[in-house]
Amino acid sequence: MFSKxxxxxxxxxxxxxxxxxxxxxxxxxxxxxxVRGTFLHTLEQEDRLDxxxxxxxxxxxxxxxxxxxxxxxxSPCALLGKDPIVTARFPVTYKDGSGQPPWGEMIKILMExxxxxxxxxxxxxxxxxxTVEQGGKKGKKINEKFEWALVITRNCLNISLxxxxxxxxxxxxxxxxxxxxxxxxxxxxxxxxxxE
Numbered sequence: 258m259f260s261k262x263x264x265x266x267x268x269x270x271x272x273x274x275x276x277x278x279x280x281x282x283x284x285x286x287x288x289x290x291x292v293r294g295t296f297l298h299t300l301e302q303e304d305r306l307d308x309x310x311x312x313x314x315x316x317x318x319x320x321x322x323x324x325x326x327x328x329x330x331x332s333p334c335a336l337l338g339k340d341p342i343v344t345a346r347f348p349v350t351y352k353d354g355s356g357q358p359p360w361g362e363m364i365k366i367l368m369e370x371x372x373x374x375x376x377x378x379x380x381x382x383x384x385x386x387x388t389v390e391q392g393g394k395k396g397k398k399i400n401e402k403f404e405w406a407l408v409i410t411r412n413c414l415n416i417s418l419x420x421x422x423x424x425x426x427x428x429x430x431x432x433x434x435x436x437x438x439x440x441x442x443x444x445x446x447x448x449x450x451x452x453e
């Protein structure tokens with residue numbers, strides 16, 4: 258029933274009874290083993306667990322060894338950064354450049370969109386020194402410059418980055434290319450090919 262490399266092969270059989278009184282054969286619950294590894298793999302956009310398992314173990318069905326060694330992730334999709342819940346940072350400017358943008362209205366509009374889970378505003382202000390010329394004399398003027406970004410957590414199955422950008426533009430924001438927070442470039446543990 259199980260292949261010789263299956264993680265369920267060594268588990269004992271149990272018989273359970275369902276709500277209708279039927280007896281059903283099954284296997285015991287598999288507890289996560291303690292798996293250690295010293296080799297770290299840097300994730301790339303195209304990585305898949307079966308491909309990584311083949312690369313490191315020459316056996317694509319051993320992808321679960323990599324999952325066991327990275328148990329802080331709740332699913333294989335989360336481990337690879339392919340979870341449907343993602344966060345993106347949209348740098349923005351406001352149309353007239355003066356005063357505060359209507360953050361409350363913008364957040365309300367975005368939160369009403371299906372799939373949007375959380376919206377926050379990042380605001381940085383810095384003093385910028387500029388050289389000005391007046392009456393033949395050069396001088397320095399200090400201006401306050403604001404940098405704004407909307408950070409949006411969304412379910413990418415329900416709403417796209419383009420939809421979010423359009424909603425912000427309708428409200429008078431100029432939207433720059435979003436930065437998607439993901440796992441590309443992050444490291445995961447590749448354990449040795451030893452089955453306990």
